[in-house]
Amino acid sequence: MSELYSTAHSAITDPSLHAWGPEIPVYLFLGGFTAGIMVLSGWALWQGRRNQRAHATFSLASSGLFTLGLGAISLGMLALFLDLSHKAYVWRLYLTMKPWSPMSWGAWILLLVYPVLLAGVLLDPPRWLLRFAPALDALWRRLADDGRVRRSTGFVSITTGVALGIYTGILLSALGARPLWSSALLGPLFLVSGLSTSAAFAHWASPEPAEREQMAWLDNLFLTIELGLLGSLLIGLLSSTEAHAEAARLLLGGPYTAVFWVGVVGLGILLPLVIQSLAVTGRVAHTPIAPVLVILGGLALRFVIVYAGQYSHWPRV
Amino acid sequence: MTTIGGLSRRRFLKIAGAGAGVAAVGGSVGELLWKAHGGRETERGLRQVPTFCDICFWKCGAIASVRDGVLWKIEGNPDDPLSRGRLCPRGTGGVGAHFDSDRLRAPLMRRSVRGQEQWTEVTWDEALGAVAGKMQKIKAEHGPEAIALFSHGIGGTFLKHTLKAFGTPNVTAPSFAQCRGPRDVGFNLTFGEEVGSPERTDIRNARCLVLIGSHLGENMHNTQVQEFAAAVGAGASIIVVDPRFSIAASKARFYLPIKPGTDIALLLAWMNTLVTEELYDKDYVQRFGFGFEAFAAEITPFTPEWAYPETGIEPEVIRETAREMARQRPATLVHPGRHATWYGDDAQRSRAIALLNALLGSWGRKGGFYAPVSMDVPAYPYPPYPKSTRGKADNPGKRYPFANETITTGIREATLTGKPYPIKGWFVYGSNLIHALPNEQETIRAIQNLDLLVVVDVIGSEIAGWADIVLPEATYLERYDEINVETFREPFVALRQPVVEPPADQKPNWWIARELAGKLGLEAYFPWKDIEEYLAHRLEGAGLSFEELKKKGILRGEKKPIYFEEGVEPTFPTPSGKIEFYSTQLREAGFDPVPKYRRPPQGPAGSFRLLFGRAPVHSFSRTQTNPILHEMMAENEVWVNVNVATRYGLKNGDLVRLKNQDGVVSNPVKVRATQAIRADCVYIVHGFGHTSKMLRRALGRGASDAGLVTRYEVDPLMGGTGMNVNFVTLEAGA
Amino acid sequence: MARLGMAIDTRKCVGCMDCVVACKTENDVPEGFNRDWIRYEYQGEWPTLRLEIRSERCNHCDEPPCVSCCPTGASHVHPFGAVVLVDKDECIGCKACVASCPYDARFIHPDGYADKCTFCIHRVEQGLQPACVAVCPTRCMYFGDLDDAHSEVSRLLASRKHHSLLPGAGTEPRIFYLE
Numbered sequence A: 001m002s003e004l005y006s007t008a009h010s011a012i013t014d015p016s017l018h019a020w021g022p023e024i025p026v027y028l029f030l031g032g033f034t035a036g037i038m039v040l041s042g043w044a045l046w047q048g049r050r051n052q053r054a055h056a057t058f059s060l061a062s063s064g065l066f067t068l069g070l071g072a073i074s075l076g077m078l079a080l081f082l083d084l085s086h087k088a089y090v091w092r093l094y095l096t097m098k099p100w101s102p103m104s105w106g107a108w109i110l111l112l113v114y115p116v117l118l119a120g121v122l123l124d125p126p127r128w129l130l131r132f133a134p135a136l137d138a139l140w141r142r143l144a145d146d147g148r149v150r151r152s153t154g155f156v157s158i159t160t161g162v163a164l165g166i167y168t169g170i171l172l173s174a175l176g177a178r179p180l181w182s183s184a185l186l187g188p189l190f191l192v193s194g195l196s197t198s199a200a201f202a203h204w205a206s207p208e209p210a211e212r213e214q215m216a217w218l219d220n221l222f223l224t225i226e227l228g229l230l231g232s233l234l235i236g237l238l239s240s241t242e243a244h245a246e247a248a249r250l251l252l253g254g255p256y257t258a259v260f261w262v263g264v265v266g267l268g269i270l271l272p273l274v275i276q277s278l279a280v281t282g283r284v285a286h287t288p289i290a291p292v293l294v295i296l297g298g299l300a301l302r303f304v305i306v307y308a309g310q311y312s313h314w315p316r317v
Numbered sequence B: 001m002t003t004i005g006g007l008s009r010r011r012f013l014k015i016a017g018a019g020a021g022v023a024a025v026g027g028s029v030g031e032l033l034w035k036a037h038g039g040r041e042t043e044r045g046l047r048q049v050p051t052f053c054d055i056c057f058w059k060c061g062a063i064a065s066v067r068d069g070v071l072w073k074i075e076g077n078p079d080d081p082l083s084r085g086r087l088c089p090r091g092t093g094g095v096g097a098h099f100d101s102d103r104l105r106a107p108l109m110r111r112s113v114r115g116q117e118q119w120t121e122v123t124w125d126e127a128l129g130a131v132a133g134k135m136q137k138i139k140a141e142h143g144p145e146a147i148a149l150f151s152h153g154i155g156g157t158f159l160k161h162t163l164k165a166f167g168t169p170n171v172t173a174p175s176f177a178q179c180r181g182p183r184d185v186g187f188n189l190t191f192g193e194e195v196g197s198p199e200r201t202d203i204r205n206a207r208c209l210v211l212i213g214s215h216l217g218e219n220m221h222n223t224q225v226q227e228f229a230a231a232v233g234a235g236a237s238i239i240v241v242d243p244r245f246s247i248a249a250s251k252a253r254f255y256l257p258i259k260p261g262t263d264i265a266l267l268l269a270w271m272n273t274l275v276t277e278e279l280y281d282k283d284y285v286q287r288f289g290f291g292f293e294a295f296a297a298e299i300t301p302f303t304p305e306w307a308y309p310e311t312g313i314e315p316e317v318i319r320e321t322a323r324e325m326a327r328q329r330p331a332t333l334v335h336p337g338r339h340a341t342w343y344g345d346d347a348q349r350s351r352a353i354a355l356l357n358a359l360l361g362s363w364g365r366k367g368g369f370y371a372p373v374s375m376d377v378p379a380y381p382y383p384p385y386p387k388s389t390r391g392k393a394d395n396p397g398k399r400y401p402f403a404n405e406t407i408t409t410g411i412r413e414a415t416l417t418g419k420p421y422p423i424k425g426w427f428v429y430g431s432n433l434i435h436a437l438p439n440e441q442e443t444i445r446a447i448q449n450l451d452l453l454v455v456v457d458v459i460g461s462e463i464a465g466w467a468d469i470v471l472p473e474a475t476y477l478e479r480y481d482e483i484n485v486e487t488f489r490e491p492f493v494a495l496r497q498p499v500v501e502p503p504a505d506q507k508p509n510w511w512i513a514r515e516l517a518g519k520l521g522l523e524a525y526f527p528w529k530d531i532e533e534y535l536a537h538r539l540e541g542a543g544l545s546f547e548e549l550k551k552k553g554i555l556r557g558e559k560k561p562i563y564f565e566e567g568v569e570p571t572f573p574t575p576s577g578k579i580e581f582y583s584t585q586l587r588e589a590g591f592d593p594v595p596k597y598r599r600p601p602q603g604p605a606g607s608f609r610l611l612f613g614r615a616p617v618h619s620f621s622r623t624q625t626n627p628i629l630h631e632m633m634a635e636n637e638v639w640v641n642v643n644v645a646t647r648y649g650l651k652n653g654d655l656v657r658l659k660n661q662d663g664v665v666s667n668p669v670k671v672r673a674t675q676a677i678r679a680d681c682v683y684i685v686h687g688f689g690h691t692s693k694m695l696r697r698a699l700g701r702g703a704s705d706a707g708l709v710t711r712y713e714v715d716p717l718m719g720g721t722g723m724n725v726n727f728v729t730l731e732a733g734a
Numbered sequence C: 001m002a003r004l005g006m007a008i009d010t011r012k013c014v015g016c017m018d019c020v021v022a023c024k025t026e027n028d029v030p031e032g033f034n035r036d037w038i039r040y041e042y043q044g045e046w047p048t049l050r051l052e053i054r055s056e057r058c059n060h061c062d063e064p065p066c067v068s069c070c071p072t073g074a075s076h077v078h079p080f081g082a083v084v085l086v087d088k089d090e091c092i093g094c095k096a097c098v099a100s101c102p103y104d105a106r107f108i109h110p111d112g113y114a115d116k117c118t119f120c121i122h123r124v125e126q127g128l129q130p131a132c133v134a135v136c137p138t139r140c141m142y143f144g145d146l147d148d149a150h151s152e153v154s155r156l157l158a159s160r161k162h163h164s165l166l167p168g169a170g171t172e173p174r175i176f177y178l179e
């Protein structure tokens, strides 16, 4: 029988840590989503795919997705910026490179992401751009037609995307103080979740029927892997120290159970998995329902992990 | 690296300079300053002023730091024998008393019925004029004795002087009948001397320390706690007797979880063991004792086996602890306690404690009770006070024959009954009578009989809420007070001097007292120009320099012997001139010449005895609005034995109301379901549950023990009011 | 290079919070935040209970995750006594360090930067004790160089049973509790 009393200490840590609000999960989600786009579209470029139409679309090789990526990552960075409590000093991020700080190399990766996405856009120059700078028109067409340029851009896009995706997970798992986060699987998990959300989007938005079939199929693959990763993450925690098991129980019977099982697993993974399996086997038509569910599920995953993670704690005694 | 050193300073300057930044800084000392001073910058740099603390009555020497004209921090004065350079948490947080946004700012005059707390701000001249007028009227109708002064603490010195000059002998404080009175009477009857304050306990050198309810560590009387820790560190064996597993109990080798109210039984059994096992200090008793045989005969029946069913303490534990005391004697200190007004048999319990110490030969001995010394600082040569023909009103016909100080509740009684003569005016200085005296309603009824209630306070306390006229005093950090001529291990004098300006129209006690005297035509009693002249004059009388005292805050005298071993002459100013194991004066007055145990009445079934005590970060009912101390502890909790709590389906943090045997219901208060208390009592910290609307920060936070103390047992020897005789039930919900 | 640390004697500590109050005033710690705090841990069943009282604060860890996770270097190990500090002019307020501390020792100051116990380096550099140590009425706190075998802390740690907090967290805390 033991009793513990503590004099109140800090508003931000009592009764449990709540340093981060919605900005961070939103940032992590958009980061993952962008990472997914970079990998998938990069893969398409690598394969030499092209935008079939005269205008930008959301097909993989079109500038549409890359532009969307630019928008998403910018929104994400805005969310991150909004979370900073000492905003005036944000430039400090780029005066140094801290190898042990995921935050730090995350900051630099984000700098890399922009040119890559831009390159992606320029390989399928949208009309307005051409009209805007006709002089460069010829040059663009030559580059855009050059297989090596397309392939290497694709390659860089994939690697940067993977780095970005994994980083969004490691950002949390590097903070050992929160048992729920202290798992090496968080990086892969967020990457795969990012892939599945972007695949879901392409499945929904791509104008090319073949590509949509393919994306639905791929998305099912990602969702299955994600399920596996979630499973092993929880099992890993349960079989670790009491503090870690305690953290896992937050999702298995604790305050976050409902959101996790219903939001993330049920509606975010299993249901779309079923729907899309029926779709790819031609039993039902492709509808936006599954993709939308997957995207919301990905967002919910970030929220649950960030909030439950802050709640999880080493024993106070 | 200097950026860190400069960090707080740079931020501070920002605070002193800019409003916006300040709002962001929440309640930092800087912002409080902003509120109190409107951001005025008065001076630059660091200034340190020695003074002594007034958050309680221990008077620790302190050094206050003023940074750029703004009070920054208060630390102990290393020169001071009491604090030895370290204040208690309340003293350290004393900074907040200056910044408290709930402070009284100007004199107030009542606008509607008493207790409504509706005021008109008036000038000091109007206020004191009105007071003087009322006083003269009362004097004309009922005589000067009809005005009584309740004054607690050294700050009241000058007001006491004015009222005595006015002609009243009725000057009192709760420190006697609600605090240490029974203890000092019990020791007086035994040794012919009191324990006094600061207690003459040599805790530092004790090899065995027995604490009977003294909850040192929660009770933060600084020197006592410092010496307690030293004793613990030195491996002294600690014996704690307390129904609650107190902080002190957690340091003890023996913890005796006694049934409340049965301590006399335990004390008798201890003495019985020492005598029957012949473990007591025979030589000491033989040389200094009177009536030992009669005493020994009286206590023979009270064996540990007899005490067991009364106290719940196993006979073996009683014997073992008695033997441990004997093993360490004379360096065994059975602490006399301080707040001794528990059950109404308190003077006799204190006498039993005194006798136990006598058996152990610890009175006058190292590790027991030393003989305190002090400097000789002659009083200021005032004209003599007018003699009252009627005497004091608190104790007509010496109903309480051994009362040697004025009984607060006796004055209250006289105010209610008009006997022996009517009391028509109360002056209250530094005492929140609503929280300090038992049975609030009696106090309020007495107040309704008054023609004049003047309260001098620093915040809008409950008693201020009932006043006709409220006078706002400057805090101890903003004023001079009487010199502290301390009686302690070594002689010294200490000075309280202003550190900062009062934030508004608050005035020091000496100024108020003198202005009032002027309006009463008593100028002759204030021959001095100002307080500095008064203080300088007194110090010169002792061959001390005021200027030096201003610089050092403390002037220490020659160390002198304080133990019999060191050559202190053993004298016992009792009727027999010896330690009275058997008290003839008690027998003659019709009391037990040797303490007897009487079983305390139990409460109604399903109720719990209400016990109360201290929290380290608060003083009585006076610090709950101090912003710093408030943040440390904003409300009290009710300690309930965890098994009881479970039975009631209560867990930590649940809200309950306490309802006492007379139907009084407390504020909602959080439950602390704990192993650390007996199942037959509950415990709350004193001083919370404020009801005065002027105490915005503290209003309604926690429960008031005072409110629940409707019953009290009066000590027939000296009129003390035992307050641990109330029983409560737990009423669910907020 | 010195490694400053503390040994706190739980036998003497009475949990009075003086160390908390003194830190408040010394360091202008804003309302709602504290750089140190007290924990009271009861063990056993009434009436045979054990109580350990601990004055807790930043442990100035030898392996401080709060420093390694900081993207700007605002959180750093200061050469003076290996004290873990925050340079508020480099701090962007990302809160990574707050989340990385298993002791919840850090908070975000209302002015936006990460803040916590500094071991009162501004006092220590002047040869003074930290405010909490200097105020403690029970004199139960000892502050000094853990690398100096002759320092009072080292001698106490060598001679008395002690423990630190969350040894499993791998942070190598430098505050020790004497039993």
Ligand SMILES: Nc1nc2c(c(=O)[nH]1)N[C@H]1C(S)=C(S)[C@@H](COP(=O)(O)OP(=O)(O)OC[C@H]3O[C@@H](n4cnc5c(=O)[nH]c(N)nc54)[C@H](O)[C@@H]3O)O[C@H]1N2
Pocket (backbone or CB within 6 Å): B054, B152, B155, B174, B175, B178, B179, B180, B338, B339, B429, B430, B431, B432, B433, B435, B436, B437, B438, B456, B457, B458, B459, B461, B462, B473, B474, B475, B476, B612, B613, B619, B620, B621, B622, B623, B686, B705, B706, B707, B709, B723
């Ligand atoms: N129920 C219950 N009653 C008790 C006790 C208990 O534990 N429980 N304890 C008893 C004991 S031991 C004692 S000693 C007494 C204490 O009784 P009091 O001495 O009355 O203590 P407080 O209730 O703190 O009231 C002190 C008042 O003085 C005011 N004050 C503070 N500083 C100053 C100042 O500088 N100048 C002026 N003019 N006023 C000031 C405060 O605001 C407050 O209103 O209470 C006794 N009564």
Ligand SMILES: Nc1nc2c(c(=O)[nH]1)N[C@H]1C(S)=C(S)[C@@H](COP(=O)(O)OP(=O)(O)OC[C@H]3O[C@@H](n4cnc5c(=O)[nH]c(N)nc54)[C@H](O)[C@@H]3O)O[C@H]1N2
Pocket (backbone or CB within 6 Å): B056, B090, B179, B180, B212, B213, B214, B215, B216, B218, B219, B220, B221, B241, B242, B243, B244, B246, B258, B259, B260, B261, B262, B263, B337, B338, B339, B340, B342, B611, B612, B613, B614, B615, B616, B617, B618, B619, B620, B683, B724
């Ligand atoms: N922090 C702080 N310290 C203070 C004060 C303050 O206001 N704040 N006030 C000072 C003053 S003036 C005084 S008088 C002292 C008062 O403090 P003390 O004289 O030390 O203690 P009491 O208030 O008499 O008693 C409180 C303790 O007695 C226990 N107790 C209750 N009933 C019984 C019983 O029947 N038998 C036994 N053996 N124990 C019992 C309670 O559980 C509690 O632990 O504190 C002084 N120190």
Ligand code: SF4
Pocket (backbone or CB within 6 Å): B053, B054, B055, B056, B057, B058, B059, B060, B087, B088, B089, B090, B091, B092, B220, B221, B222, B223
């Ligand atoms: S004991 Fe604490 S409150 Fe009382 S005088 Fe000393 S420092 Fe001040």
Ligand code: SF4
Pocket (backbone or CB within 6 Å): C012, C013, C014, C015, C016, C017, C018, C019, C020, C038, C055, C135, C136, C137, C138, C139, C140, C141
């Ligand atoms: S000041 Fe000392 S005794 Fe009081 S709580 Fe802090 S460490 Fe413990």
Ligand code: SF4
Pocket (backbone or CB within 6 Å): C057, C058, C059, C060, C061, C064, C065, C066, C067, C084, C100, C101, C102, C103, C104, C105, C106, C116, C171
């Ligand atoms: S206690 Fe926390 S804040 Fe302090 S050094 Fe260790 S990890 Fe960092």
Ligand code: SF4
Pocket (backbone or CB within 6 Å): C066, C069, C070, C071, C072, C073, C074, C075, C086, C090, C091, C092, C093, C094, C095, C096, C097, C098, C113, C114
């Ligand atoms: S909050 Fe400041 S100190 Fe903490 S990690 Fe971020 S930048 Fe570093």
Ligand code: SF4
Pocket (backbone or CB within 6 Å): C022, C023, C026, C027, C035, C036, C057, C116, C117, C118, C119, C120, C130, C131, C132, C133
């Ligand atoms: S060392 Fe200084 S900063 Fe740290 S807790 Fe103690 S007083 Fe506060």
Ligand SMILES: [Mo]
Pocket (backbone or CB within 6 Å): B175, B178, B179, B180, B338, B339
């Ligand atoms: Mo008292």
